[in-house]
Amino acid sequence: MVHFATSYACLTAGLGKPYDMIKNNIGQLSSTAVASAVTFILALYIAKIAALVFLMRIQSKTRNPRLYVVLIALYTILGIASAIVVSTGCPSSSGYYWNIAGNIDSCPGEEARWQVMTALDVISEVILLVLPVHLVWSLQMPQKRKLMIVVTFWTRLPTIPLSIIRQTYTSHLASSSSPQPVDISLASTLVTILMAIELTYALISCTLTTSKNFTDGFSTGFGMGHMPGAAE
Known part of the structure; x- marks a missing residue:
């Protein structure tokens, strides 16, 4: 919710309006744009970690969940590091945050x-797609049920092309070779929208895999059903 609040704050500060109309208030817009970018990354990794926690809860009933503990720690570090990387050294006084082509020096x-x-x-999404396959391989259940579990987890697959599309349009903001001048405020609106779509x-997808309908269909009882070694 914090990310969407900062995105709305960007709109209030002038995002989407012609640059000439907001250039006198660019410091506020830049600050909210940085906040929007940082909260986007943190929320994205929180969703990934939530998926890992769910998988760890299942895995812990069959074997040592140490792998998931390590991955959760790694994803936490990656999320914080990514947020720091995209925001460090880019103060609002340096100009509009998304004016990448114009902020080469600042x-x-x-x-x-x-x-x-x-x-x-x-890369972190690819790992999340591989883990369910590894998990269900050890479960004693029909192949059809295993396939259903994997397919449900793989509903998060579109986040990969969404991430690539967002980066493509972000890179467009860094291009200064366009034959026609681009209004950076208008152009960056699309990047903000794409971030919201990707995060949403x-x-x-994270909510879907932890929904009651899915867990009921899983029928593992988190250790009381088809798990190897479970009590008969």
Whole structure:
């Protein structure tokens, strides 16, 4: 919710209006844009960690969940590090945060920072797609049920192309070779919208895998049903 609140704050500060109309208030818009970017990354990784916690709860009934403890710690570090990377050294006084092409000196390497953030985002999502396959392989249940579990977890697959699309449009903000001048305030609105779409879908997919209908269909009882070694 914090991310969406900061996005609305960006709109209040002038996001989406022609740059000439808001340039005198650019400091406030830049501050809210940074806050929006940081909260987007943190919320994205919180959703990933929630999925890991759910998988760990299942895994702990069959074997040592140490792998998930390590992954949760790693994802926590990645989330905090990514938020720091995209925001450090980019004060509001340096100009509009999303004016990447114009902030080369005052906010150096901003495009590269977002490329790193997106690469880590995609890699961490791929890991989340592999883990359910590894998990259900050890469960004693029909193949059809295993497939259902994997497919449900794989509903988060679209977050990968959404992340890549967001990065593509973010990179467009760094391009200064366009034949026609681009209003950076209007152009960055699309990036803000894409962040909201990506985060919303990530939250929906995370909620889906932990919903009552899914866990009832899982029929493991978290250790009391088809788990190897469970009491008969």
